[in-house]
Amino acid sequence: MNIDLLQMVESGGCSAKIPAKQLEEILRCLPLPDDPDILVNIETHDDAGVYRVNDELALVFTTDFFPPVCSDPYEFGQIAAANAISDVYAMGGKPVIALNIMMFPAAKLPVDAYKEILKGGVDIAFRAGVKIIGGHTIDDFPPKYGLAVVGYIHPQKIITNAGARSGDILILTKPVGTGVILAGQRLGLTSESDVSQVKAFMKLLNNSGADIMNKYDVTGATDITGFGLAGHALKMARASSVSITLNLGRLPLIGSTYALTDQGCIPGAAFRNLEYVENEAHVEDDLDYNLKMIAYDAQTSGGLLMAVSPEKADEVISELHNKGLDTSAKIGFVTEKQEKFLYLYK
Amino acid sequence: MRIVDTRGQQCPAPILATKKALKETKTGESFEVLTDNQTSFTNLRRFLKDNKTQFSVEESDGVWTLTIKKGNEGIAMTKTADYCVADIPHFSQGDFVIALSSNKMGSGDEELGDMLIINFIKAIKDLDILPGKIIFYNRGVMLGKDDSPVIGHLKEIEKMGVKLLLCATCIKFYSLEEMIHIGTLSNMYEIAQSMTSASNVVKP
Numbered sequence: 001m002n003i004d005l006l007q008m009v010e011s012g013g014c015s016a017k018i019p020a021k022q023l024e025e026i027l028r029c030l031p032l033p034d035d036p037d038i039l040v041n042i043e044t045h046d047d048a049g050v051y052r053v054n055d056e057l058a059l060v061f062t063t064d065f066f067p068p069v070c071s072d073p074y075e076f077g078q079i080a081a082a083n084a085i086s087d088v089y090a091m092g093g094k095p096v097i098a099l100n101i102m103m104f105p106a107a108k109l110p111v112d113a114y115k116e117i118l119k120g121g122v123d124i125a126f127r128a129g130v131k132i133i134g135g136h137t138i139d140d141f142p143p144k145y146g147l148a149v150v151g152y153i154h155p156q157k158i159i160t161n162a163g164a165r166s167g168d169i170l171i172l173t174k175p176v177g178t179g180v181i182l183a184g185q186r187l188g189l190t191s192e193s194d195v196s197q198v199k200a201f202m203k204l205l206n207n208s209g210a211d212i213m214n215k216y217d218v219t220g221a222t223d224i225t226g227f228g229l230a231g232h233a234l235k236m237a238r239a240s241s242v243s244i245t246l247n248l249g250r251l252p253l254i255g256s257t258y259a260l261t262d263q264g265c266i267p268g269a270a271f272r273n274l275e276y277v278e279n280e281a282h283v284e285d286d287l288d289y290n291l292k293m294i295a296y297d298a299q300t301s302g303g304l305l306m307a308v309s310p311e312k313a314d315e316v317i318s319e320l321h322n323k324g325l326d327t328s329a330k331i332g333f334v335t336e337k338q339e340k341f342l343y344l345y346k
Numbered sequence: 347m348r349i350v351d352t353r354g355q356q357c358p359a360p361i362l363a364t365k366k367a368l369k370e371t372k373t374g375e376s377f378e379v380l381t382d383n384q385t386s387f388t389n390l391r392r393f394l395k396d397n398k399t400q401f402s403v404e405e406s407d408g409v410w411t412l413t414i415k416k417g418n419e420g421i422a423m424t425k426t427a428d429y430c431v432a433d434i435p436h437f438s439q440g441d442f443v444i445a446l447s448s449n450k451m452g453s454g455d456e457e458l459g460d461m462l463i464i465n466f467i468k469a470i471k472d473l474d475i476l477p478g479k480i481i482f483y484n485r486g487v488m489l490g491k492d493d494s495p496v497i498g499h500l501k502e503i504e505k506m507g508v509k510l511l512l513c514a515t516c517i518k519f520y521s522l523e524e525m526i527h528i529g530t531l532s533n534m535y536e537i538a539q540s541m542t543s544a545s546n547v548v549k550p
């Protein structure tokens with residue numbers, strides 16, 4: 001079987017999101033349901049909604065799906081599933097069950113591709129301890145796949161993007177650059193090693209990060225996806241009413257992300273994110289332009305950005321490294337709210 | 347005038363083509379970029395503005411023509427003083443020195459020694475306080491070879507402001523002159539001076 005899903009899309013993965021600015025305007029028109037058992041809703045733009053069942057149990061509920069980010073259907077299924085499940089981990093929850101969400105062009109692709117995508121999803125779900133118990137398919141082009149996931153969480157132990165505190169150190173658990181490398185791949189500019197690295201990181205579950213956050217009582221975190229590192233950091237700063245400073249010189253990058261950006265391989269999604277963030281951000285005047293754009297690069301199935309109290313940060317870093325997340329790094333810190341929500345420097 | 351036709355292309359292809367043309371154009375000379383895609387045009391305009399590049403735009407029949415003049419962009423801008431408003435903890439650099447006398451860490455299994463030194467150098471980047479200098483001597487200089495497994499990390503560490511000193515005698519002894527392109531070649535006087543004046547010398 002020789003299927004190349006990448007031939008079907010112009011922007012894959014989380015780059016295909018609606019611009020954050022536009023989305024916020026749309027969501028503002030929706031009434032928010034009023035119910036004391038809703039512990040986290042869209043108001044703070046968090047990774048997932050949380051609903052209390054009783055004093056011991058709440059459900060984390062989330063969904064995510066997108067067009068292909070790689071040629072191979074099985075790998076696409078794996079990446080889409082890891083990405084969807086990640087929102088539960090970002091809140092410190094334990095994912096339990098999921099439904100498949102599939103849009104598949106039955107007339108344009110062999111049914112084998114369909115099976116392979118689902119198989120990739122099931123395999124990653126199995127690794128995460130998630131049971132897929134159903135799903136829904138629509139005939140549509142290009143294909144899109146993802147999951148709706150339900151996880152368990154203790155109502156007192158929810159990690160949200162509103163939980164960052166002044167003084168916290170920000171730790172990022174995966175390197176960035178998926179948007180740049182995927183765009184470079186479409187233009188034939190990447191090496192095999194770039195592509196295999198980027199796929200490995202996208203398939204990597206954020207479960208170890210979630211375990212470590214629970215162990216160290218982290219209260220603030222988010223996962224880095226379509227709005228880029230800067231976009232998600234801004235959302236976190238706003239929701240927590242603090243300012244966030246990121247040292248982009250400390251940012252771990254995947255493969256030749258920097259070199260590609262320097263060639264001008266800057267995906268459109270990075271400009272969308274820039275537009276969303278820039279009014280709320282102060283960018284150091286002589287900040288390296290490439291690093292700045294990398295901070296805006298849309299990530300697919302990115303790592304966790306966690307706000308850790310300074311006395312625990314070293315232990316958290318070394319535990320992350322022990323778990324194989326050996327590019328985890330301290331990339332910034334949280335302060336009281338300053339004039340801007342976000343400060344970028346090198 | 348050179349014309350870079352990016353009609354029919356989507357982001358980031360037009361930016362790649364523009365950046366390539368900018369590199370190939372002499373200072374003071376101009377070239378044109380054509381695009382028929384609104385998003386590509388908006389992103390190109392933003393890219394040029396951010397890079398302080400002079401350009402003008404004309405639009406007709408859904409095609410934007412950007413006339414771009416290559417200037418002296420890339421010259422460092424002055425820093426705004428209002429940046430660090432609060433007393434915030436910075437990742438700082440200390441005056442201690444890391445001395446690497448081997449391309450392996452510890453004595454024992456060779457493969458393990460290779461793995462450990464890679465992880466050690468990787469971890470330097472995440473230290474709260476970076477070393478002032480890293481000194482490489484004897485087989486330690488091999489870590490600085492172009493094909494060394496840690497070359498990428500060392501380059502990053504150097505970019506973060508850490509001075510890398512490599513023993514020139516050692517490089518000559520192992521005939522590595524053509525294979526080392528990072529750090530500064532150093533003599534025993536400078537090495538001795540750095541080690542004795544450091545607050546602390548770390549030997550992994």
